[in-house]
Amino acid sequence: MLQTFFEILGSVPKWGDSLYQYILKQLFIHLDDPSTEMQAAMSEVLRRAVHVNPAVFKNEAQSAASRSCHPRACEELVRLAETLVSVEDF
Numbered sequence: 001m002l003q004t005f006f007e008i009l010g011s012v013p014k015w016g017d018s019l020y021q022y023i024l025k026q027l028f029i030h031l032d033d034p035s036t037e038m039q040a041a042m043s044e045v046l047r048r049a050v051h052v053n054p055a056v057f058k059n060e061a062q063s064a065a066s067r068s069c070h071p072r073a074c075e076e077l078v079r080l081a082e083t084l085v086s087v088e089d090f
Helices: 004-009 019-028 035-047 054-065 069-090
Strands: none
Touching: 004 035, 019 035, 019 054, 035 054, 035 069, 054 069
16 A cells, blocks of 8 residues: 555655655654564565655665664665666756
């Protein structure tokens, strides 16, 4: 459901950054879930969420990495956001 939410949200004109940041913070918390299934699911949701606003996403992913039990997962998402931000700059 969340993957579909972010797909649809990507087509909505400029969505409020503060609500988007709040949602990302909650999703990054669940990326640290003890269940590997939950971690995998959150990773997929976050990979969809990055397309809504890659610059904001990058900042949230960097912040989450600094306090995460699994910083490598966050760092991979930071790199994904960076590639999308550089594509938007062209």
